[in-house]
Amino acid sequence: GRIRQVRGVTKTFTTIGDTTGRISRGQGEVTRAGIYCRLIDLGERKYSQFESMTDARRILVDYPDLRAAVQDVAAISASGFRQVMIDLNLRGPEMGKLAEYSQRITDWMRSHGSYVDVDTSLSFRKPEVRIVPNRERASELGVSVQAISATTNILVGGYPVSTYKEADQQYDVWLRADLGFRDDAVDIARLTVPSTKPGVGVVELGNVSDFEEAQGPSTIERFSRQRQVVVSANLEGKALGEGVDELGAFVRTLDLPADYRWEFIGQAKNLNDTMANFVIAFGLAFLFMYMILAAQFESFVHPLTILLAIPLTIPFAILSLILLRTSLDIYAMFGLFMLFGIVKKNGILQVDYTNVLRRRGMARDPAILEANAVRLRPILMTTVMLVAAMIPMAMGEGPGAASRAGMAKVILGGQVLSLLLTLLLTPVAYSLWDDLTILLFRGGAWLGWTEPAVTAAAPQQEP
CATH class of the missing domain: 1.20.1640.10 (Multidrug efflux transporter AcrB transmembrane domain)
Structure with a gap:
């Protein structure tokens, strides 16, 4: 309702959830939403679109728990594609280090008023159960790490095993454990994995693994076989070239290790x-x-x-x-x-x-x-x-x-x-x-x- 009060806004359209989950399993994000706004024609107003965007940002300040950004509608609609002025790509082997470096960069950008809509592609807001194999116990019981991985992947995550056709539509058939056997860590621990040791047969997963509940990233992005995090922002009251130069100078002061790389992409690279x-x-x-x-x-x-x-x-x-x-x-x-x-x-x-x-x-x-x-x-x-x-x-x-x-x-x-x-x-x-x-x-x-x-x-x- 408050967005409709922004000057110039005539219509709004709201989307909730990321529809990419229909294309590739596990990518949908029910915590993501977008509000598209239509403004009155330029000839009928005396202010620019950027002034209306600034008004919308003032409203979003009242919602500190939201990771929100005000931006143009992307010319190309795709998952993860944002129409922002600055995109900084960080690449490296460890997600924890990437999260640390991206946090330092976003903190610096937020401390400078010219950078707005500061955000990263990394989001640790997805609850997850981490299964850590106990190699010593697994070896004693004849259970391999590969067997633990395959069992949890199929029974918890699911695996396409066949297809069936109805009329002119073809559907995948997924093999997956019933919800009652994979709802929490206790249920998952009762799942069994095969053993290669004579006389053992199968072993409960809880006997060869430890379980940890944590918040994990919604998605793990990769570029050129390396994990990546994209830091994005828009600019207010500053030219794109000046903003890119200042941000690049700060990133150089971080002295990233040799196996970590960074570069500008998107409009900044162009x-x-x-x-x-x-x-x-x-x-x-x-x-x-x-x-x-x-x-x-x-x-x-x-x-x-x-x-x-x-x-x-x-x-x-x-x-x-x-x-x-x-x-x-x-x-x-x-x-x-x-x-x-x-x-x-x-x-x-x-x-x-x-x-x-x-x-x-x-x-x-x-x-x-x-x-x-x-x-x-x-x-x-x-x-x-x-x-x-x-x-x-x-x-x-x-x-x-x-x-x-x-x-x-x-x-x-x-x-x-x-x-x-x-x-x-x-x-x-x-x-x-x-x-x-x-x-x-x-x-x-x-x-x-x-x-x-x-x-x-x-x-x-x-x-």
């Missing part, structure tokens, strides 16, 4: 992979742009002059995201690549017209001043047009607008903040590179190099 691929893509884009410009200008120097402004736009793009409180997601990265092309275009206009004026016989410095004065107007026109086009996308509302806004804000802020710098940097870089080229040719005169000269051509009418 972020790390995306950043690595972004660096590779940026390097390849820079290389391809240089090759094309070198072919167009028939020079190895002028492309450097044009591309020099591109790395300087990245800090301005990041600054715009910080000022506009937007995270660096995949859409923002697309916007960065578009920003590279826009900045490169401005440099091409400046350098190309400077070369045109020098071919007409104008000296270098006057040509630089003239070219930048003439090309300032088209550069400002395209910049204003681009900024005007990006404003609606950056401020847009409706489904999916928040994702697309990142791309628009990168282009908008990066172009506006870096415009003045690129207008000043390109002519200065052109002059410096030209001086360096002349100096290199003069210094290499003993190799027979000749200083490049600009041949005055007949005046041409500017197109």
Whole structure:
């Protein structure tokens, strides 16, 4: 009832129990439940889904005995799959050690307010009876550990022995002891196991085993033949990259033994992979742009002059995201690549017209001043047009607008903040590179190099 009072919630749907028990025996969890909420359309409310999720978390604080989390509905519905921002995978041979390490990690995360919905895949809430074979007594009575294991597995856990078909449906036939013979430790102790010792026949399980009642894990997950525990959480007021870095730094301080491993999976892993691929893509884009410009200008120097402004736009793009409180997601990265092309275009206009004026016989410095004065107007026109086009996308509302806004804000802020710098940097870089080229040719005169000269051509009418 209290969830329905969260602002924006129009409908709720409750599920109790994990239906995976229908697929694989023993996996159902009657202590698990979920409440799915439907919100009113985005166009009819002034607050975001994340604000409604925060309101729901405030309600769950009143139920400390619950292991609860507020999250998006998973795009893929599967057992154990959660739509969370951070998933940390811990792997190792001993479940007790994994439980200890995961507890230390979750305690640290809960002590930092930015981590919410902190939980682990490990849950010691399933009552169980542990059967510990007494090897000495079992050996005296001719009972093997394998016989104890097989007996308890079949009579207590059950085992499929056959199938039968009714109409067009096929059902498994399970062999299992009646509930009265497996209801508690006393009943299980009366079960008999075969003995290989002559004259003994069968032995009660209680004579060759000790019984302990304890709380065990609901499921034991494995990854790459190792036991695993997944620590999961969402973030509030902190970027995913920052949260991952801080958590990773803390896990390193635990000094895990050599046979224990940890790694981020899910969205956190995708972020790390995306950043690595972004660096590779940026390097390849820079290389391809240089090759094309070198072919167009028939020079190895002028492309450097044009591309020099591109790395300087990245800090301005990041600054715009910080000022506009937007995270660096995949859409923002697309916007960065578009920003590279826009900045490169401005440099091409400046350098190309400077070369045109020098071919007409104008000296270098006057040509630089003239070219930048003439090309300032088209550069400002395209910049204003681009900024005007990006404003609606950056401020847009409706489904999916928040994702697309990142791309628009990168282009908008990066172009506006870096415009003045690129207008000043390109002519200065052109002059410096030209001086360096002349100096290199003069210094290499003993190799027979000749200083490049600009041949005055007949005046041409500017197109």
